Amino acid sequence: MKVINKSDLKSLKRSVDQGTEEQRKAVQEIIAQVKRRGDEAVKEYTVRFDQAVLKSLRVSQEEFEQAYESLEGEMVQILQEAADNIYSFHEKQRSSSWFDSAEDGTILGQKVTPIEAAGVYVPGGTAAYPSSVFMNVIPAQVAGVGRVVMVTPPGPDGEVPAGVLVAAQMIGVDDVYKVGGAQAIAALAYGTETIPSVDKITGPGNVFVALAKREVFGDVDIDMIAGPSEIAILADDHAHASEIAADLLSQAEHDARSSSVLVTTSERLGKAVEKEVQKQLNTLPRADIARQSVENYGMIVLCDSWEEALDTVNKMAPEHLEIVSKEPFQDLGKIKHAGAIFLGPYSSEPIGDYFAGPNHVLPTNGTARFSSPLNVDDFVKKSSVISYSSQALQNNADKIARFARLEGLEAHARAVETRKERWK
Amino acid sequence: MKVINKSDLKSLKRSVDQGTEEQRKAVQEIIAQVKRRGDEAVKEYTVRFDQAVLKSLRVSQEEFEQAYESLEGEMVQILQEAADNIYSFHEKQRSSSWFDSAEDGTILGQKVTPIEAAGVYVPGGTAAYPSSVFMNVIPAQVAGVGRVVMVTPPGPDGEVPAGVLVAAQMIGVDDVYKVGGAQAIAALAYGTETIPSVDKITGPGNVFVALAKREVFGDVDIDMIAGPSEIAILADDHAHASEIAADLLSQAEHDARSSSVLVTTSERLGKAVEKEVQKQLNTLPRADIARQSVENYGMIVLCDSWEEALDTVNKMAPEHLEIVSKEPFQDLGKIKHAGAIFLGPYSSEPIGDYFAGPNHVLPTNGTARFSSPLNVDDFVKKSSVISYSSQALQNNADKIARFARLEGLEAHARAVETRKERWK
Incomplete structure (x- = not known):
């Protein structure tokens, strides 16, 4: 890991894949084909890109049942408990219609109405996460969205990971289609014979998915275009190096382009974390990915004062921020920009990825300056009322x-x- | 005006100017130049597109004072009262940070923080509206945004309309720059020597402004890309034809591409409105624009039942919706999608454009299916808190x-x- 002083902060790199002009053209062509030829085009692209020949695009009741049986009962219970926590947190985000009546008889107000249909993109391959299902679907459900449609790319065997299907069915989503990439986004935006069109599309994906979301934006709404995952840990001498290193690596193992940064006033901690990261890397199954991430985008920033450290973190506007300091609650008010803030020694970032309740779909690449975690308000819209x-x-x-x-x-x-x- | 039955609703046209590939390339070049050469590029483009040679980009204190003196005192008072109403409505939209503490000691919450800097684009030319200044700036101020920067294109004389300057100064905005088009959006997104960069850009503009907003989206946040103004009036036999016609025309005079639609169950009203529109058109100063709008995008939709009429309006998801019926409050719950809803015979749409208090920046072109009026929440972001x-x-x-x-x-x-x- 690179150790730098605060003044060298500009060397902090983030990787954002904007896509090439060629990729953009390819995505536009896919969208045009799906718009024109519907299911036929979707199936052709699924053969070409996923090597899967599908009889039916929609996941059948039988497939759901098989998925359920393949998962251990205890695992199902853990998923259920996580879903309950996520429901519970998001219920608190619900906003109400309101009005104000003046003495002269005028009524002014704001009416809250859910979006009618939402589409969720769940990535496939090594990144097929049941937690993504929960985090994208539950806010929509709590908002009162009438129809939630899920798409996810099949493997070459035409199947979708069991965990994803169990998570979907557990929270009542059975509108699941085996389609990925730009063709999935096009299908959700414009509809096909089989796949219904929706009003808003959320969920992460590769560069083709991101480009497609950008293209359809305006015809439908989208969430932010996600970059690689990031964590910044703001720590003083009270933090334990092994824990900080473990948390940095939990971000690094996501993607070779993920960024993990420690911002600290403690030189001792900085050095110890550097060693711990190397040590823990040796025994990680995804060490290759994590090592690349740490070498290219990992960083330890040494600051002269706590104010400087806070300022550094605010400049970064990180997706995840941990504060492991003497009095983390006293630091909270000084944080201006961060997707999710984890306070104190027990609040390891993975707790938020799966279980605590707040959403794990968070603004990356500094967009926490102006964006929020995915939330219930993203699935409602307001109408002004004037009488x-x-x-x-x-x-x-x-x-x-x-x-x-x-x-x-x-x-x-x-x-x-x-x-x-x-x-x- | 074209009279159609509900079944012919697909003939309802809306005009959205997506821009050509050539325009997109031009905008990308402008952005690249402003990014690279800053003020120098901004000034060059201002000569080229606005025929204005500027000594200073920033509006001076002297110019503000001159603008103030050129406006009648009574007009200043009216502007002030409108601003007060707009503040008052938007204050009610403010949301608070919250937390929830569990018995096991866990704290979960949501911290609300304002965006640090916002930029407002105020169009020039015939569409230089002081009301746009209020509607874009006030929600940002109420949200607690630290710095609000305004840009607006100068005339060939290098000046900006007095009404716009007075409105800006009245609500405490003195960071005003004489620059328009894509070069203004680029300056706000990336900053120049003179113009500070911001985190979010709002405000309407021509196709170059819209394309530029789309290009910088992601680096900064933007509001929705606005299309031409629209109104749908849902009326039964209780409505007065002359009032309905006047409201349709108030939308039509905005832009030859504006759309004004009456949805009614009353054939009598439909016919009477058709005649009234023609009659009132004859004496309007902007009759040319309004006539084109009404002929190309105006429509009277005759429905067999009130349910059908409501359904028609929901399919349109109009920017402005008036309900002039026997019991408009009973219809409110049946409206699923609309930017602003005006209830009853006294609630003429222009009341909302200037004065009542709710925002006039509203979702157009059917985007009310998933978007809201510009509001205070657009200028804050949330951070999840996990302890x-x-x-x-x-x-x-x-x-x-x-x-x-x-x-x-x-x-x-x-x-x-x-x-x-x-x-x-």
Whole structure:
């Protein structure tokens, strides 16, 4: 791991794959084909990209049952407990319609309505995560979304990982289709004979999925385009090197492009963590990936003061932030930007990935400056409600008309004046 | 105006200018130049596109004062009252940080933090609206955004409309720069020597502005890309034709591509509105624009039943919706998608454009299916907060480790197990 001073922070690298012009063109072609030829195109691309020949795109009841039987009962219980925790946290995010009634009879308000249909992309391959199912679907369900549709690429055998299917069925999602890549995003955005169109698409994916989401954005809504996973750990001399190293590596094992950064005021800790990372790497099954990640994107930033360390972390706006300090709750108010903040020695980041309840779909690549974790509000929209009273109309019509004329919009002025005249 | 039956709804046209490949390339070049050469590039483009040679990009205190003096005192008061109403409505949208503490000592919560800097694009030319200043800036201010920067294109004389400057200064924005088009969006996204970079850009603009917003999205956040203005009026036989016609025309005068649609169960009303629209058109200063809009995008949809009419409106998901019926409050619950809903005979749409308080930046082109009016929440972001207790760690570490291993992430499992071991 590279050890740097705060002043060298610009050497902090993050990897974002924006895709090439060629990839963008390929994605546009896939979208056009799926729009035009529906299921036929989807199946052709699934043969080409996933080497899978599918009879049916939709996962059958039989497949769900087989998946269920293949998983141990105890594992099913753990998944259920995690789902319960995630429901419980997200229930607290629900917002209500509200209104305000003025004495003159006017009512102004905000009506909250769920999105009608949401689509969730669950990646396949080595990154087939049941936790992704929970984290994307549950906020939509709590918001009251009527229909949640899931897509995930099949393996060459035409099958989808059991854990993903069990997680889906456990929370009541049976609208699952075996399709991945840009063709899956196109199907969700525009619909095919089999796959229903939705109003919003969430979930992570490879560069083709990301490019496709960018293309369909506007016709449907999307969540943020996710980059590789990141963690920043803000620690002082109270932290234990072995724990900090373990947490850095838990991020590093995700992806060779993940970034794990320790920001500390303790030179002792920095050195000890560096050694621990090397030591723990030796026995990790995904050591190859984790080593690449740590070498290319890992970093230990030594700061002269705690203020400098806090400032460093705010500049990074990390996806995950751990604060392992003497009084982490006193530091909370000084954090301006972070997707999820883990406080204190017991709050290891993986606790948030699976189990605690808050969402693990978080803003990456510094977008925590302006984005939030996936949440219930992402699956509702608001409508303003305006019921002007006759009295308010009489009192304000002239002012509104003058304002309209200042902007050169005579028809606006007349619409209000006509009414003032009639209803006086 | 075209009169159709509900079954012909597919003939309802909306105009969205996605831009050409050539325009996209031009915008990419502008962004690259501004990124590389800063103010110099901004000034060059301002000469080329706005025919304005500027000494200084920033609006001076003197210019603010001149603008103030050029506006009548009464007009200033009206602007102030409108701003007060807009503040008052948006204050009610503020959301708080919250937490939940469990008996085992765990704390889970959500911390709300404002975005640090926001940029507002205010269009120039015939569409230079002081109301746009209020509607974009006030939600950011209420959210607690530290710095609000405004950009607006100058006329060939190098000046900006007085109304826009007065509105800005009235609500405390003095960071105003005379720059428009894609070069303004690039400057806000990446900063120049003079213009500070921001984290989120809002505000409407022409196709170059829209394309530029799409390009910088991800590096900064943007609001929805706005299409032409729209209104749907849902009315039964209780409505007055002259008022409905006036409201349709107030939308039509915005833009030749605006769409104004009456959805009604009353053939009498439909016919009467058709005539009234033609009659009122004759005396409108912007009759040319309004006539084109009404002819190309205007429509009267006749429905057999009120349910059918409601269904039609929900399929449209209009930006503005007026309900002028016997009991509009009873219809409110049946509206699934609309940017702003105006209830009853006194609630003419222009009231919402300027004065009532709710935001006039609304989702167009059917995006009300998944988007909301611009609001305070658009200028904050949330961070999850997780403080796991030692007891929760002991109780749940094994489950979390098993879940991690199900996903093949050994380092995740070990991070939690290491802690369980040490802190038991």
